[in-house]
Amino acid sequence: MGVNLKPLVTKIEVDLPSLAGKSVAIDAYNSLYQFLSIIRQANGTPLKDKIGRVTSHLSGLLYRTSRLAEMSIRVAYVFDGKPPSLKNREIKRRVKTRKEATRKYEAALARGETGEAFIYAQATSRLRDYMDQDSKQLLTLMGIPWIQAPGEGEAQAAFMTKRGSTDFCGSQDYDSLLFGAPRLVRNLTISGRRKLPRKQIYVDVLPEIVMLNKTLNELHISHKQMVDVGILVGTDYNPEGVKGVGPKKALDLIREHGELTDSLLESLVGNSPKFDFAQIRTIFLHPKVTSSYNLKWSKPDIEASIDFLCKERDFTEERVRRALGKLEKGIEESRSKTTLDTFF
Numbered sequence: 631m632g633v634n635l636k637p638l639v640t641k642i643e644v645d646l647p648s649l650a651g652k653s654v655a656i657d658a659y660n661s662l663y664q665f666l667s668i669i670r671q672a673n674g675t676p677l678k679d680k681i682g683r684v685t686s687h688l689s690g691l692l693y694r695t696s697r698l699a700e701m702s703i704r705v706a707y708v709f710d711g712k713p714p715s716l717k718n719r720e721i722k723r724r725v726k727t728r729k730e731a732t733r734k735y736e737a738a739l740a741r742g743e744t745g746e747a748f749i750y751a752q753a754t755s756r757l758r759d760y761m762d763q764d765s766k767q768l769l770t771l772m773g774i775p776w777i778q779a780p781g782e783g784e785a786q787a788a789f790m791t792k793r794g795s796t797d798f799c800g801s802q803d804y805d806s807l808l809f810g811a812p813r814l815v816r817n818l819t820i821s822g823r824r825k826l827p828r829k830q831i832y833v834d835v836l837p838e839i840v841m842l843n844k845t846l847n848e849l850h851i852s853h854k855q856m857v858d859v860g861i862l863v864g865t866d867y868n869p870e871g872v873k874g875v876g877p878k879k880a881l882d883l884i885r886e887h888g889e890l891t892d893s894l895l896e897s898l899v900g901n902s903p904k905f906d907f908a909q910i911r912t913i914f915l916h917p918k919v920t921s922s923y924n925l926k927w928s929k930p931d932i933e934a935s936i937d938f939l940c941k942e943r944d945f946t947e948e949r950v951r952r953a954l955g956k957l958e959k960g961i962e963e964s965r966s967k968t969t970l971d972t973f974f
Contacts, residue, residue, distance in 0.1 A: 632802070632803030632804060632805050632866070633803070633804050633805050633808060633860040633863055633864065633865045633866075634804070634863050634864070634876075634877055635804040635807065635856075635859070635860065635863070635877060636804065636877070637876075637877045637878060638845070638849060638859070638877050638878070638881060639804065639807070639840050639845045640840070640841075640844060640845055640848055641816070641838040641839065641840055642838065642839040642840075642841075643836045643837070643838055643839075644836065644837050644838075644839055645836060645837070646698070646701050646703065646837060647701055649701070649703050649798075649815070649818075649837065650701055650702040650703060650964070651702055651703075651964060652703060652704070652797040652798060653703075653704040653705070653706065653795075653796040653797050653798070653925070654703065654704070654705045654706070654796055654797065654798045654799070654800040654815060654818060655705075655706050655708050655777075655786070655787035655790045655791055655795070655796040655798070655799055655800065656705050656706065656707050656708065656787065656800035656801070656818065656819065657708060657783045657784045657787055657799075657800065657801040657803070657806070658707040658708055658709045658710070658765065658776065658783055659709065659710050659757060659783055660783070660784070660801045660802055660803060661690070661691075661694075661707070661800075661819045662687045662690070662691075662757060662761065662765060663755055663757070664690070664802070664819055664820050665686055665687045665689065665690025665691065665694070665819070666684070666686050666687055666690075666755035666756075666757070667752040667753075667755045668690075668752070668820065669686040669687075669689050669690055670686065670748065670751060670752070672744055672748065673739065673744045673747055673748065673751075674735060674739070674744070674747045674748040674749075674750065674751025674752070675751070676751075676755075677689055679942075679943045679944040680944050683760065683943070684758070684761070685943050685944070685945070687757075687761050687764070687765060688764060688765070688768055688939065688943060688945075689945075690819070691707075691765055691768055691769065691772075692768065692772070692939065692945075692950065692953055692954075693953055694819050695769075695772065695774060695957065696772075696953040696954065696956045696957040696960070697956070698818070698960075699956065699957045699960030699961055699964065700956040700957070700959065700960040701960065702960055702963050702964035703818075703960075703964070704927055704961075704964050705774065705800070705818075706774065706775040706776065706777060706790075706796065706925055707765070707769055707774065707775075707776045707777070708776070708777045708779055708783040708784075708786045708787045708790070709762065709765075709766070709776060709777065709778050709779060709783055710779060710781075710782060710783040711778060711779045711780045711781050711782075711783075711918070712780070712781065713781065713782060714781065714782075714867065714913050716867035716868075716905075716906075716909065716910065716913065717866050717867055719869060720866045720867070720869050723869060727753065728753065728754050728755075728756055731750050731751075731753035731754045732750075732754045734750040735747050735750035735751045735753075735754055738750055764943075767938065768935070768938065768939070771930065771931050771934050771935040771938060772930045772931075772935060772954070772957060773927060773928035773929055773930040773931070773957075773958075773961065774927065775923075775924065775925050775926055775927060777790075777920075777923045779918075779919065779920070780918045780919065780920050781917055781918030781919070782805075782809070782917060782918075784799070784801055784803065784805050784806050784809055784811075785809045785917035785918065785919055786917075786919050786920065787799040787800065787801065787806065787811065788806050788809035788810050788811035788917075789809075789810075789917070789919040789921075790923070790925075791811050791812055791813060792810055792811070792812055793921070795923075795925055796925070797813065798811075798813045798814065798815040798839075799811035799813065799814050799815070800814075800815050800816075800818045800819070801814065801816070802816055802817070802820075804840075804860075805860075805865065805866070805914075807840065807842055807845070807856065808856065808857050808860045808865070808914040809914055809917055810842070810853060810914075810915075811842060812841070812842050812843065813839065813840075813841055813842070814839070814840040814842070815837055815838065815839055815840075816837065816838040816840065817835050817836060817837045817838055818837050820835055849881060850885065851881070851884060851885065853915075854889070854911070854915065855884050855885075855888075855889060857911055857914045857915060858880075858884050858889055858890035858907070858911065859877070859880045859881050859884050860880075860914070861890060861905075861907050861910050861911065862875050862879075862880035862883065862884070862890065862898075863875065863876065863877050863880050865910060865914075867905070867909075867910045867913060868904070868905035868907075868910060870904065872895070872898045872899055873899070875898065883898075890907050890911075895907060927961050927964070928961075929958060929961065930954050930957055930958050930961075932951065932954050932958070935950065935954055936950060936951065936954075
């Protein structure tokens, strides 16, 4: 779900070339879900190999990562570990949503409405066990670093950016800001020309930069207060938030009261709060992260990648070689590029 802070944050649109020479710690699962959602056939069916294994996620990793590398943008993928127990409710909600989307998708296919079926199909995406290992194997062969987070991938990516290990945290969700990411880049793995759902209209999707300190200064709140705003709106750990409280009202409440307290919450929801805000606040302010990681971009193993993608997953060899060639060239060129200083 992610927290809805969109009306509150200031976003700076940039083009991909302006990010040349910079590094990004990407929330891997966030990107994989995007690939699984977007990379599909016209009727909504994901890409598959000859034995039925889905390969949309591998296609996205290969071609999008190669394109970014070609522009001298270094990416590292951060994989989720065990989520906090408070997220179980949100996970169950997502499972229910996927089941309902699957029902609507199959019904639309039966009616022959492929356009509608495609829209529902996007919401059916789920990460199967083999996709995690496939993704890590491919990234290793491509020479792209990946990190196994002990907890939430976004928290680990935010931590790496705070430490200066990477220049940006990459995710679609604004949760990264609650985890303290000083610089968030959105739309990195989906930028380009996109068709609007149910419309014959195409738009250009550009990367967006969100600077945490700039946003906090403009809102006149602290990071801890932003976390409290997020909790009132609703997070993955309390999906409903507080009924009737949107981002702007939540901001007004925290500005007025200084912080979220038991008395404030009880005045909003009654004497039986449905969530422990202090526990949620701790998850964002003190998440499980590790400082044991190695960010090393190396030359891709082209032949081993060909064996994996083409011989095992039925990719087209010519296209794969071309993408890996761009990746290899980009990794070499990125070592000498330094730009975007104006963002710091």
